[in-house]
Amino acid sequence: MPSFSLKNVLKSFVEELAYTELDPKAVEEVSSTYVLKLVEEGVALEVAESIFRDLSERISGKKVGRLENKKEIILKEFRRLLEDLFSQAGKIDIWQRTAEAIRQKGYFTIVFLGPNGHGKTTTVAKLANLYKEKGYRVTIAAADTFRAGAIEQAQYWASKIGADFVSLGYDADPAAVAYEAVKRGEKGLSQVVLIDTAGRMHTKKNLMDEMRKIVRVSQPDLKIFVGDALVGNDAVEQAKTFYNEVGFDGSILTKFDADTKGGAALSIVYITRKPIIFVGVGQGIRDLKEFDPEWYLEMLLD
Amino acid sequence: MESFKEGILQVVSKIKSSVLLDTKELDSIIRELQRALLKADVEVKLVLEISERIKKRFLEEEHPPGFSKKDVLIKILYDELVNLLGGETTEELAIKPIPYKIMLVGIEGSGKTTTAGKIANYFKKKGYRVGLVAADTYRPGAYDQLKMLAESVGVMFYGDPQERDAVSLAKKGIETLEKAGAQIIIIDTAGRHKDENSLMEEVKVLYRELKPNSVFLVVDATQGSAVARQARAFREAVPYGYVVVSKMDGSAKGGGALSAVAASNARVLFIGVGEKIDDLEPFVPRKFVARLLGMPDLDAILQRFA
Numbered sequence: 136m137p138s139f140s141l142k143n144v145l146k147s148f149v150e151e152l153a154y155t156e157l158d159p160k161a162v163e164e165v166s167s168t169y170v171l172k173l174v175e176e177g178v179a180l181e182v183a184e185s186i187f188r189d190l191s192e193r194i195s196g197k198k199v200g201r202l203e204n205k206k207e208i209i210l211k212e213f214r215r216l217l218e219d220l221f222s223q224a225g226k227i228d229i230w231q232r233t234a235e236a237i238r239q240k241g242y243f244t245i246v247f248l249g250p251n252g253h254g255k256t257t258t259v260a261k262l263a264n265l266y267k268e269k270g271y272r273v274t275i276a277a278a279d280t281f282r283a284g285a286i287e288q289a290q291y292w293a294s295k296i297g298a299d300f301v302s303l304g305y306d307a308d309p310a311a312v313a314y315e316a317v318k319r320g321e322k323g324l325s326q327v328v329l330i331d332t333a334g335r336m337h338t339k340k341n342l343m344d345e346m347r348k349i350v351r352v353s354q355p356d357l358k359i360f361v362g363d364a365l366v367g368n369d370a371v372e373q374a375k376t377f378y379n380e381v382g383f384d385g386s387i388l389t390k391f392d393a394d395t396k397g398g399a400a401l402s403i404v405y406i407t408r409k410p411i412i413f414v415g416v417g418q419g420i421r422d423l424k425e426f427d428p429e430w431y432l433e434m435l436l437d
Numbered sequence: 438m439e440s441f442k443e444g445i446l447q448v449v450s451k452i453k454s455s456v457l458l459d460t461k462e463l464d465s466i467i468r469e470l471q472r473a474l475l476k477a478d479v480e481v482k483l484v485l486e487i488s489e490r491i492k493k494r495f496l497e498e499e500h501p502p503g504f505s506k507k508d509v510l511i512k513i514l515y516d517e518l519v520n521l522l523g524g525e526t527t528e529e530l531a532i533k534p535i536p537y538k539i540m541l542v543g544i545e546g547s548g549k550t551t552t553a554g555k556i557a558n559y560f561k562k563k564g565y566r567v568g569l570v571a572a573d574t575y576r577p578g579a580y581d582q583l584k585m586l587a588e589s590v591g592v593m594f595y596g597d598p599q600e601r602d603a604v605s606l607a608k609k610g611i612e613t614l615e616k617a618g619a620q621i622i623i624i625d626t627a628g629r630h631k632d633e634n635s636l637m638e639e640v641k642v643l644y645r646e647l648k649p650n651s652v653f654l655v656v657d658a659t660q661g662s663a664v665a666r667q668a669r670a671f672r673e674a675v676p677y678g679y680v681v682v683s684k685m686d687g688s689a690k691g692g693g694a695l696s697a698v699a700a701s702n703a704r705v706l707f708i709g710v711g712e713k714i715d716d717l718e719p720f721v722p723r724k725f726v727a728r729l730l731g732m733p734d735l736d737a738i739l740q741r742f743a
């Protein structure tokens with residue numbers, strides 16, 4: 136897990152504010168320094184600025200009684216701000232959603248989408264493994280029919296995990312692959328259908344169209360954006376565009392084990408107001424952890 | 438970062454204390470430049486260093502007549518950034534001796550395997566006989582991926598999906614391709630990051646045993662300034678001399694990659710601008726900096742200084 140020096144950032148922000156008046160100007164002056172500290176922790180500049188603007192607004196309105204502890208007020212406001220943010224983003228109980236969908240129509244479908252190389256296929260494998268362990272019949276759909284070796288990669292994981300595997304070969308229409316896989320659910324052959332798609336840059340219109348088609352054809356119960364925890368400011372553009380053009384219900388952030396400081400998590404939630412469901416913490420099949428906002432906030436504010 | 442706040446404030450306050458300048462204007466321009474760099478993912482530390490140098494040069498150097506303060510500042514900033522990138526000239530790799538061995542390293546998913554295919558294609562077009570070695574024995578499908586790329590480019594290939602030992606595989610691969618007449622041998626390795634100790638150990642052994650003529654670090658342009666820390670760690674494990682920046686076709690500005698370059702004194706050779714085999718361009722510092730600053734008109738400004 137990352138070393139959360141965000142914690143220290145906030146701590147000293149609070150320390151510093153505690154010795155100033157809580158008027159807007161003082162707050163603003165102090166926050167401008169801390170915005171940059173957040174940026175250093177991997178939060179996008181735009182997001183860091185907004186967060187402190189929000190905080191300043193909240194604090195500035197506060198009347199501080201003579202006996203009240205200013206430090207505590209600020210800390211409480213900051214905690215509340217982030218709590219509001221994460222609660223606005225909501226929570227996805229993926230296991231409950233799965234059970235519910237299976238009860239209703241017999242199967243549960245997830246489509247994974249995101250930029251090139253950010254960890255979709257590996258994440259599909261990790262989730263497939265979790266589902267298998269819970270006793271579900273799982274299908275992995277190789278709807279990345281473009282990238283060299285993509286099908287073999289997905290196939291390797293499927294056979295290792297003991298998941299069913301659907302492929303129509305390279306250059307096939309990815310939507311057709313997704314459709315084939317969903318049919319296995321409809322026929323009662325599979326309970327969980329995980330659709331791996333090709334990585335794509337959000338700037339490529341035709342690829343975003345293709346992604347929409349995959350979604351249209353497969354009618355997934357869940358769309359998950361897979362992002363890379365090492366991404367910096369571009370997290371904003373990536374999340375915004377994928378969200379606006381295709382839409383998704385939540386995110387999984389990979390490579391959390393790669394000496395990042397957790398900043399991208401804040402950026403993505405801030406931008407999309409959608410929850411982070413899991414984080415990837417290694418290349419192995421078990422290296423997936425449920426993301427717990429409370430735990431994350433504890434880390435931030437403790 | 439203790440000096441953090443000091444740094445930013447110093448730039449501002451020193452300029453403020455100078456009587457000869459319109460401090461307010463200078464102030465805001467420097468802030469604007471800092472914001473642009475930060476938004477582009479340049480490491481905070483580096484942003485501060487650059488600001489400091491710009492300020493110093495701006496105050497000490499004589500300004501050419503007929504230019505606005507803003508233009509002079511931008512010109513100085515441009516010079517400083519290009520300096521970090523190793524200068525104006527586009528680097529050409531000298532293929533000597535033959536066979537010439539290139540090893541690609543980098544973080545997981547950064548684009549190594551794809552770049553291996555692109556580089557093979559690039560040198561094949563220049564008339565070299567090229568061979569690719571699949572020395573990623575770790576990631577599922579890595580062998581098939583490189584093999585498919587080798588076939589589509591039409592170059593030699595060596596790999597062994599059963600072999601788990603990357604070092605002996607790569608040695609055998611080099612030997613085999615050399616005998617087959619390859620003039621350039623490109624070795625693809627597994628992705629890894631600085632805290633994966635056994636993988637970092639493996640890449641050291643690869644370097645020691647294979648003795649590549651050059652090592653390329655492949656950096657994903659979408660990644661932020663955290664990449665600089667990774668670049669430093671790689672630098673300690675394998676002294677790479679060149680960087681390839683992949684995924685420049687997205688919206689990322691590449692400041693993380695710039696920070697990685699600054700952290701390692703390496704030179705950028707190519708940028709990747711797409712997923713296809715032809716989507717590789719020689720690196721042009723001027724273009725890169727213009728994009729970094731979000732200033733498409735940079736060229737026009739610089740032209741006037743020429």
Ligand SMILES: Nc1nc2c(ncn2[C@@H]2O[C@H](COP(=O)(O)OP(=O)(O)OP(=O)(O)O)[C@@H](O)[C@H]2O)c(=O)[nH]1
Nearest residue numbers: 251252253254255256257334390415416417545546
């Ligand atoms: N360290 C670490 N590596 C990861 C993690 N998740 C994925 N990876 C690695 O990142 C690389 C890319 O992962 P993939 O799953 O192939 O990524 P992808 O998004 O499917 O890539 P494309 O399909 O090419 O767009 C692989 O080497 C994975 O092993 C993680 O949580 N931690």
Ligand SMILES: Nc1nc2c(ncn2[C@@H]2O[C@H](COP(=O)(O)OP(=O)(O)OP(=O)(O)O)[C@@H](O)[C@H]2O)c(=O)[nH]1
Nearest residue numbers: 251252545546547548549550551628684709710711
């Ligand atoms: N858009 C775009 N995609 C790229 C570029 N270079 C590589 N990619 C994509 O990025 C993803 C990862 O590329 P790989 O070549 O598999 O990366 P890698 O570093 O070999 O990954 P590992 O071996 O898992 O560490 C693939 O989907 C590639 O198609 C580029 O310049 N632009």
Ligand SMILES: [Mg+2]
Nearest residue numbers: 255256279285
């Ligand atoms: Mg994939």
Ligand SMILES: [Mg+2]
Nearest residue numbers: 549550573579
């Ligand atoms: Mg690879």
